[in-house]
Amino acid sequence: MFLSREGRRFTDESTEMRHGHVFREVSYQHFPVQPMNIVFDETMRLAGQLSPGRDVLPVGHMVLDEGYEWSSDNQAEIDKGWIVKADTLAELAGKLGLDPAVVETSVHRYNEACADGVDHSFGRNPETLAPVATAPFYAVSGPPLLGWSSGGPRRDGHSRVLDTAGSPIPGLYAAGAVSSTYSAAKDGGFHIADAFAFGRVAGAHAAARATAGD
Template sequence: GAMQRSEPHAAVMHLDFGAASYGFLHVNWEGKRFKNEDVNTQSKSVTKALQTQKEAWTIYDANGLKAVKQQMDAGLGGGLQWGQLTQPVGGEYNLEAQEIVLQGEIESGLTQTADTLEELAGLMGVPAENFVATVERYNELCDLGKDLDFGKRPEVMAKVVEPPFYAGKLEADLLTMCGGLRTDLETHVLDANDQPIEGLYVCGSAAGDFFGAGDYPTYVPGIGHGRCVTFGRMAGINAAGGNADEKIPDLDLFA
């Protein structure tokens, strides 16, 4: 029979757009820090998913969004960061655009804000004693210039001291399913021996292995539509008894 994709489960897990993907302090449902936040968006999503409860938050203060440029200049996470969506690729960090995003998150309830850490803990629904102790410990590590707990680089660390304080909920939403069937270049579905199954074709999100190791390293507009249009046409031609290689001209992308 047909085989599922070979890359690890679950592929292409990304947190909601906004400050959630930056390198601020992250805490779980107990109000405790649980990770090195100097990782890419995909890794943030996986470590959040491994928590025993779904609730997790990113914590920053009144100066937090201003510190994002320093984080990005330091190469935060080494991979995809949703901050790329607020400015042209390669452009300067757009603080005004990010502040607009933050305001929308506050209005929607995705981000909570308060003038004290205790009040913020109440809005988050986490134990205030744990949360305050976590923030105090993080601030100590920032002053020390060395993350003794999780090994985060000091250049992407910033203290949480200036009110108002913010807590952005870390959530991974369902956009599409990428765990499809294995396929070859002619869009045949493959069996357990990697041999094409006669008369059976697959394309779009129903086809697996498109992202190789299970994710993509940067923001690529239209990548979902592009694969559906391209491989959908190929699958249709082949399923109708034609030859997609003959009907679709080769393009010299480097001409």
């Protein structure tokens, strides 16, 4: 379950994690948009590694540059302090700097939803509900994460950056990830292709301006 910085559950945790926006509450939006504490119990800890292996998701500095392999039972990461461990929810709350009563109430209400098979608070799919009930308890805390960005300033056919009125800004060009043509389809070197193509377009236009003395 996800708890806010105040120790309260604030969303449907089963929302799909994906590139770009997630459709929720009748609109597309970034998710998550706030720091949070991911709280789970011993059953979840033993269910498998929290971070996918390189065969599933070969990205990230630790994986690619340092060759880090996440432990299958998450114990190594607990020992490193990356995952906070406590024998009780109150103790876990204290280690997270949260009000124990608020955390205990949040977990209790969530566990009731699991028992009832209905999430009245956020409408989470009943098939994904599993209680946080078996000690010890764990938490991973952190801010929203952004692996990369796609898009930025608008540009025209000469790769010139446009101002808010849609007019070219003299001498300012964009190419590659900063103003990508490919939007969410950013894997496979698309930004590199954009940089090559529109970098050449921008260079040609800038050279022409220089020749003309603009």
